Amino acid sequence: MKIERRQILRLLSFSGAASLLGFRAYQSQAQCLTTTDILGPFYLPGAPEMAQLAPAGAPGTPLFITGTVYANDCQSPIPNAKVDVWHANDGGGYEDDHYRGVVYTGDNGQYTFQTILPGKYLNGAQFRPRHFHYKVSVTGTELTTQIYFEGDTSIPADPWASSPDVVERIIPLSEDAQNNLHGVADIYLDVEPVINSQGGQNAEPGQAAIRYISPNPMAGQGRVQVFLPKATTLSLQIYSLQGTLVAVPANGKNFPAGIHEWEIRAENRHGLQLQPGIYILRMLADGQPVDAKRFLVGR
Ligand SMILES: [Fe+2]
Incomplete structure (x- = not known):
């Protein structure tokens, strides 16, 4: 399944037809670490290793997400980090067999997946804002969080998305000429960078x-x-x-x-x-x- 991920990376990297944007400048260790969010009730372990989360022909707006997973020095990319993502379908429902997948970061710490814009669903009387659930892990460390989107009118009334520490996890989306949406979600894990070691979980990439x-x-x-x-x-x-x-x-x-x-x-x-x-x-x-x-x- 990694081949599929690489194929998509290549498509995104070099076609110019699809692209994504980053959302954060690192400042200091304490400031850069990605904050946590609730797991929610819809996580399922053992999601398939695949970068295409929405089933073929699924309704909704196509969305491409990429990002880099960094260590706690805010600048060293972490290769081979596991990024487990799940989200609601266009109608706001969770499905056991779709809209979930696991991708791994490449040598440059970058990951990518494609899906559709998550729908909204009711939490009591309020709609939760559109969001992705993430579990990002390397050996010994796991981060559970959520990614939201700029301009979502459901954010202010949402008890989780309206928290001040969520600001860096509310990402802008850009639309391309084919009406696909693109966004970048960089993740900063509280793990030490390992420079020029061999075989470490986040060793210096062996490739340029x-x-x-x-x-x-x-x-x-x-x-x-x-x-x-x-x-x-x-x-x-x-x-x-x-x-x-x-x-x-x-x-x-x-x-x-x-x-x-x-x-x-x-x-x-x-x-x-x-x-x-x-x-x-x-x-x-x-x-x-x-x-x-x-x-x-x-x-
Ligand atoms: Fe959710």
């Missing part, structure tokens, strides 16, 4: 990868950090959601093995401010695309 883009959303400028396992000819390219190349922060120079960081500006190649929206940072190592992450340029 973008470690993070920060802040995300970005206003005027930000930073990109990459990991190279060996000396590499590296290029970094920024594409719009429509697939147009808009900027080239790094262009074919050779870099030694290790962690490298660049300042990037939210500007195109002509020095003009990028329009607010979703952009894709694509990384090429020795001429081959090896990684891509999305970021949001804010207003």
Whole structure:
């Protein structure tokens, strides 16, 4: 089933037809950790390992979610973290056999799944806001939480979603030309990063990868950090959601093995401010695309 996840990752990464956005800049350890939320009554253990949560032809608005699972230093991605997701169908009902799945993060800590926008359901007299339930785990650590969506009018009256510590878990959604929705839900687990160890649960990725883009959303400028396992000819390219190349922060120079960081500006190649929206940072190592992450340029 991991092949399916990789196929979707590749589709999202390089087609330009679908994209997602990030929602948080790390600040300090205490601030970055993702807060918990209630488990709710509809969790079922043993969900299938699959990245397509909604059954084929299911009613509802198609929705693509991606994110990166980070360690408690707020910047080290965690490979092979288990992300268990479940949510209501378009009508607000939970189903035993659909709308649930397990995906694992890749070497760059990134995960993705596709489904439909969760429906609302009544909790007493109030509708719960649309939400995803998450259980995110690595060996010895498990986080149970929920992800909500900006602009949901049911949030203020919901006893859980209206909590002040939920703010970082209310994510914006963007619509593409095909009316699909896209969002990013980064998760910060309270586990230590393990740098350059071998076989650790969150060991430094063995493949060239973008470690993070920060802040995300970005206003005027930000930073990109990459990991190279060996000396590499590296290029970094920024594409719009429509697939147009808009900027080239790094262009074919050779870099030694290790962690490298660049300042990037939210500007195109002509020095003009990028329009607010979703952009894709694509990384090429020795001429081959090896990684891509999305970021949001804010207003
Ligand atoms: Fe729920």
